[in-house]
Amino acid sequence: MPLYILHVPAVALCGGLVMFGVTSDRGLHWIWPSVGGGLLGFGLGSITDACLTWVMDSYVDITGEAFTGIVLIRNTFSIGITFAVTPWMQTSGLTSMFITCSLLSLAVSLTMLPMVYYGKRFRRATARRYRAIAASPKSI
Numbered sequence: 001m002p003l004y005i006l007h008v009p010a011v012a013l014c015g016g017l018v019m020f021g022v023t024s025d026r027g028l029h030w031i032w033p034s035v036g037g038g039l040l041g042f043g044l045g046s047i048t049d050a051c052l053t054w055v056m057d058s059y060v061d062i063t064g065e066a067f068t069g070i071v072l073i074r075n076t077f078s079i080g081i082t083f084a085v086t087p088w089m090q091t092s093g094l095t096s097m098f099i100t101c102s103l104l105s106l107a108v109s110l111t112m113l114p115m116v117y118y119g120k121r122f123r124r125a126t127a128r129r130y131r132a133i134a135a136s137p138k139s140i
Contacts, residue, residue: 016039017105
């Protein structure tokens with residue numbers, strides 16, 4: 001169910017990134033980057049919550065393992081982004097960087113469409129593997 005509402009925060013995230021980047025680069029009044037940051041925060045928080053809820057609903061028996069993998073991937077991207085943003089911003093400029101980021105975020109967010117239509121088929125195809133992982137002994 002949470003995947004059906006992801007289009008709203010995906011658009012908010014995309015719009016917030018563009019609004020924040022363009023208004024900051026052009027030196028507009030402080031309220032405009034703040035509104036863009038608010039949209040960005042709403043979109044990012046909502047997408048994260050909806051995706052984590054989907055994982056908890058779909059993979060009940062291995063939620064802990066799934067969250068460990070999600071956190072590992074998320075933090076790896078965070079480290080990479082930290083080192084990539086400054087040279088990228090210096091090379092292409094603030095507006096260009098934020099517009100590119102917004103398009104990338106929209107492309108990643110739109111992966112929810114195949115999951116809405118084919119998600120049940122994907123879960124059926126991986127059901128045997130899921131049961132094997134869920135049945136394996138857990139060590140602390």
